[in-house]
Amino acid sequence: MAKPVLMFDSLSCCEGCGLQVLNCETDLLPILEKADIGRFREASDGDVDHYNVAFVEGSIVTPHDIERIQEIRAKTDLLVALGACATHGGVNFLKNFQDPDDVAKYVYGDKRAWFPHVAARPLKAEVRVDAEIPGCPINPREFLEAATCLLTGKPFKLPNYPVCVPCKLADNVCLWHKGAACLGVVTRAGCDPYLCPSAGHKCIGCRGLVDKPNTQAAKDVMAEFGLTVDDILREFRLFQGIYKEVAQEA
Amino acid sequence: MTQVSIDIAAGARAPSPYVPRMARILAAEQMTETERFFRLQAEGEAMRYEPGQFVEVMVFGIGEAPISICSSPTQGEAFELSVRSVGVVTNRLKEFKAGDRVGIRGPFGNHFDYAAMKGQDVLFVAGGLGLAPTRSLIRYVMDKRKDFGKVTILFGAREPKWLLFRSEVEAWQKRGDVDVHVTVDRGDASWKGNVGVITRLFSKVAIDAPRTWAVIVGPPVMFKFAVLEALAEGIPEHRIICSLERHMKCGVGKCGHCQIRGIYVCREGPVFTYEQVKRLREGI
Amino acid sequence: MLPQVLKKGDLGAWIEALGKTWKVAAPVLKETSVSDRTDAKFGWEWVVDPAEVRLDYTVTVLGPKKFLWPSRQTVLAYALAGEPNPQAVIEHEPQVLLGVHPCDITAIATLDAAFGKDVPDPHYLARRKDTAIVGLDCAAPCDESCFCLDMGSLHPESGYDIMLTPHRDRYFVEVKTDLGQQLLAGARLQPATKQDMQGRQAFTEEQRGNFHYQLPCEVKYLPEILDASYDSLVWEAIARRCFSCGSCNTVCPTCYCWDVADQIAVDLTKGCRVRRYDSCQLDPFAEVAGGENFRKDRSSRLRHRMFRKGKYILEQTGRAGCVGCGRCERACIAGISIKETFVQIAGSR
Numbered sequence: 001m002a003k004p005v006l007m008f009d010s011l012s013c014c015e016g017c018g019l020q021v022l023n024c025e026t027d028l029l030p031i032l033e034k035a036d037i038g039r040f041r042e043a044s045d046g047d048v049d050h051y052n053v054a055f056v057e058g059s060i061v062t063p064h065d066i067e068r069i070q071e072i073r074a075k076t077d078l079l080v081a082l083g084a085c086a087t088h089g090g091v092n093f094l095k096n097f098q099d100p101d102d103v104a105k106y107v108y109g110d111k112r113a114w115f116p117h118v119a120a121r122p123l124k125a126e127v128r129v130d131a132e133i134p135g136c137p138i139n140p141r142e143f144l145e146a147a148t149c150l151l152t153g154k155p156f157k158l159p160n161y162p163v164c165v166p167c168k169l170a171d172n173v174c175l176w177h178k179g180a181a182c183l184g185v186v187t188r189a190g191c192d193p194y195l196c197p198s199a200g201h202k203c204i205g206c207r208g209l210v211d212k213p214n215t216q217a218a219k220d221v222m223a224e225f226g227l228t229v230d231d232i233l234r235e236f237r238l239f240q241g242i243y244k245e246v247a248q249e250a
Numbered sequence: 251m252t253q254v255s256i257d258i259a260a261g262a263r264a265p266s267p268y269v270p271r272m273a274r275i276l277a278a279e280q281m282t283e284t285e286r287f288f289r290l291q292a293e294g295e296a297m298r299y300e301p302g303q304f305v306e307v308m309v310f311g312i313g314e315a316p317i318s319i320c321s322s323p324t325q326g327e328a329f330e331l332s333v334r335s336v337g338v339v340t341n342r343l344k345e346f347k348a349g350d351r352v353g354i355r356g357p358f359g360n361h362f363d364y365a366a367m368k369g370q371d372v373l374f375v376a377g378g379l380g381l382a383p384t385r386s387l388i389r390y391v392m393d394k395r396k397d398f399g400k401v402t403i404l405f406g407a408r409e410p411k412w413l414l415f416r417s418e419v420e421a422w423q424k425r426g427d428v429d430v431h432v433t434v435d436r437g438d439a440s441w442k443g444n445v446g447v448i449t450r451l452f453s454k455v456a457i458d459a460p461r462t463w464a465v466i467v468g469p470p471v472m473f474k475f476a477v478l479e480a481l482a483e484g485i486p487e488h489r490i491i492c493s494l495e496r497h498m499k500c501g502v503g504k505c506g507h508c509q510i511r512g513i514y515v516c517r518e519g520p521v522f523t524y525e526q527v528k529r530l531r532e533g534i
Numbered sequence: 535m536l537p538q539v540l541k542k543g544d545l546g547a548w549i550e551a552l553g554k555t556w557k558v559a560a561p562v563l564k565e566t567s568v569s570d571r572t573d574a575k576f577g578w579e580w581v582v583d584p585a586e587v588r589l590d591y592t593v594t595v596l597g598p599k600k601f602l603w604p605s606r607q608t609v610l611a612y613a614l615a616g617e618p619n620p621q622a623v624i625e626h627e628p629q630v631l632l633g634v635h636p637c638d639i640t641a642i643a644t645l646d647a648a649f650g651k652d653v654p655d656p657h658y659l660a661r662r663k664d665t666a667i668v669g670l671d672c673a674a675p676c677d678e679s680c681f682c683l684d685m686g687s688l689h690p691e692s693g694y695d696i697m698l699t700p701h702r703d704r705y706f707v708e709v710k711t712d713l714g715q716q717l718l719a720g721a722r723l724q725p726a727t728k729q730d731m732q733g734r735q736a737f738t739e740e741q742r743g744n745f746h747y748q749l750p751c752e753v754k755y756l757p758e759i760l761d762a763s764y765d766s767l768v769w770e771a772i773a774r775r776c777f778s779c780g781s782c783n784t785v786c787p788t789c790y791c792w793d794v795a796d797q798i799a800v801d802l803t804k805g806c807r808v809r810r811y812d813s814c815q816l817d818p819f820a821e822v823a824g825g826e827n828f829r830k831d832r833s834s835r836l837r838h839r840m841f842r843k844g845k846y847i848l849e850q851t852g853r854a855g856c857v858g859c860g861r862c863e864r865a866c867i868a869g870i871s872i873k874e875t876f877v878q879i880a881g882s883r
Contacts, residue, residue, distance in 0.1 A: 261654030506791030
């Protein structure tokens, strides 16, 4: 049987997720034995006509991104969105909360006409996406798990519980008790062992919301900690602006 | 509250209850779009079980799923499963065929109390996949037919294409010593039988309530209304028997997933009387 | 055996000696900056330097449970190429948990019962058998969340090998088991003097003065009170604040529910089954394969946890489902308190 062909490409982003894949280092070797790499923008030249699995990082910000993702979709059997930009629009989504022309002016000045752009969006806004690995950047362990699932045909499932669970297991004192508005309480887990709270930083929600967050509790409890809805939305918008609950209140 | 006494040293040497044994698939057949039938034989010593128990079926590398045994020990050493493809493991089982092997743990749980039913009438009411656990007792009763009084089987499914064990049910209808009625919620062009929800079948059968046990297994909504019919017929709550579906993950009353209030369904169930289920409140 | 004492100054040497035979876990200082909202600056860790051990600790996020019941545990290993040959993975090595508070001693007894009853779980029990417990009595409640006196966990009668009672510059040493005697082989013990005996007595009096009952009823009535509250609106009201984040279960010393997942090695030749803590507060906990969820409302999940803690575990094992350690309340950013909940339902009856 021919080896499956994998492909890695990047749309508008920092390409940090591609780097995380390479950071798997020797753990990638067994995968390379089982699969061929048709293209890897971050690592090598070359391309092929057909892929079995395309891993695409970055969000859609330009008309070119739209063409590119459609092109990739047409050439691949399965499409996996890699990282916050591809799954939720990522930090690029922030520009949607500002005047598009102001944004263009700020970035490209008087040359802005040369750089057409569209409202930022995740891959699934344009094409069918078969699986998502969220995070900014992705957790290399989760990438390896997804890759193993793909090679064996086992469905890949994201954790459906918040960051609080692994954070408590790491024996961390809750950052709320240290005065930080940590978003871990409503953010999907799966980043461990690379937990921001373990390093003393509050969770900023890069993996998106857990299913069915209790937004009512969020407001009440945050108020008790002296925070307003606006404070929290500002935090949320960094990565979670795409959610209706967050976007509407903005 | 009595403290259970625990022997830690003995428990530390006990065999792990989470290690499956191997079983070989003797026969496999797709019964409907989503239900697949398997006849399995445990390797080594035969698996002894009772009607109403369940096993954990393991696909190596994928996981485990709790499945009701749908055969009766009176049928011999092999055992049978009717698996609905709804989860990761059961979808993978769709590809398994005769000769393939799976891991098996169990059997787990309590069982239908056929001894108590001896000499009395049994009314089976099964909806959809509810026929699978029910069939374990139906087959037992068929094989020991003389031990029981009047036997009635009411079986229903959403549409004709979802009827399980169709040829077997037809064979039961021809036996003459069992009263079998089948219905579908929605018929199709080829369907000549009853149409309508399963409770409509109650009007077709004569029930001698004081000497009848009702075994009712099916989706929650069907169970609710079938119980109302059985109660209306005068069958007491403690003689209405059901089998509950939960996601038993360990099978030994520890992991907590199948817990209904203080009850671990995997150990104290899956077979309960309506009297018990009613008290549990979260049962259905 | 004559009563003995260990000078606090000799503790380090004893731990050093223990470390030659056993792996030793004890509370250490983990956080130096914490706000007034919590005092959980200590944590249970493997001892690297005996000088780090802080037997003056108060509360910890996780209890010593994690050394007996790790949050992730491989229970089964098998091959994916050829014969699967599934084998149980049972790991344990001699370990000492040093400085376990009475509440956690009581909680470990609950875990022993849960894993030992009916079908024994050797994965837990083998670790438990290889574990020695050195208890440390509490002179005062750790903080306001504590209600161990109510839950009957302040004075465990067994479940430890040694009990240390601190008084001024020394520990009064009570040896409970033969294993406890062995543990003390390398300790510079001194016979207790008359003053030490008086100190022991003074500790008991101090303890009696510091701990107060907080529930309006005896704990033995909790199952009945909970039953009567089953349909109360209180669950709905509390659940409005609940994030279903699972923190309460994760830090609870008596929680033992788990989930399993099969994992495939990257080279695809081996597989294993890992079990890890699960939480009945998480939405998918009571879901079955077809998608039906038998506790889909937050309120029903919250009620389930309170019932497990106050009733079900007690009825199943005869041991405390809740030991009143206060960890769940401290871990909850919404401030949902099991103690307050028990008080509320007892009063609203």
